[in-house]
Amino acid sequence: MAEPRCEQLDEYLCGWLSPDEAAEFAAHLAGCSACREECAVQRRIDRLLAEGAAGIEPVPAALADRIERGVRAARRRRRVGWACALTAAAGIVLALGLWGAPRSSFLRNDARPVVTAPVAADDLPQQPVLPSSAKPQAAAIARVTLVDSSSAILVPVESHSPNVTVVRIYPTVKIAREGAKPSP
């Protein structure tokens, strides 16, 4: 292995040389007994490593089971973790809903929506009581204003999921007479 060309032995055997370089090395190989011997040793080593290692270093029989058990345990832990996270998230959403809903901006005093609508006589104070057989009739135009949001009524509603709680929010309203009785 005296020539610089001999240094290319591994590149030649590994197929890293260009076609021209490989041809040149092959020509060199024909006249270099040292390189031929090295090639033979290396090919033997490669064969032994590729084919032999698997037989001489078997995988311990219990290792596959051990890994399977580990993965199963990790899967279980992950499921429990997700369940805890979902429960916690549902709790947070519920808590925020209960705390925030009555205080949300649409119910704030400075942004109370005002609706006008005809109302029945029964709804107006200081009106004569109509006979029970009479149909309620619109008696006046009333203005309906949402009052203080803290006095909203929360009514829990039954849901099908144990993790979800549904609450209906009934804002309280104040009714005031605004106009005359609409013409029939």
Place this chain on the structure above:
Amino acid sequence: MDEHLPHVYRFALRLTGCRQEAEDLTQDTFLRAWRQRGRLRDADAVRAWLFTIAKNLWSDRLRRKGRRPAVVETLQEDHQSAAVAADRELIVQEDVRRVLEAMDSLPARQREVLHLHACDGFSLGEIAAILGISVDAAKANLCEARKRLRRQFREIDCGACRSEKK
């Protein structure tokens, strides 16, 4: 898993030089792979991905222990278990044992590169990616490892010939 387990285990053996540690490392490799399975982009590159995980896990352990990669101990039990085979098989097994011993005596980086190339057939680019080194470094280490291995193997061979002649 069955397809890749022997390869990962043998690579772990090369890294750790100890059967017990190789088993632990193999198990941890597959567990991490399962947890991070969403990160695998190329399904054809599973083995290289597993080897990368094994290598990273082993590097982390060495860092935590403040330990340099040791010269791998010879795995006598495995070798002895193979000694019940027929004569010809025995000779082959003995040759394999010699080559593995020679490989295990190489410096860690050369040992890793040589194992990935010779035992698992990875390309230089794949080896570089697995070990986190440049392709040039992988190539230089591989050439040096092969040269050293040839030298050691010839010496072992000559020693064996001399002892047989006596």
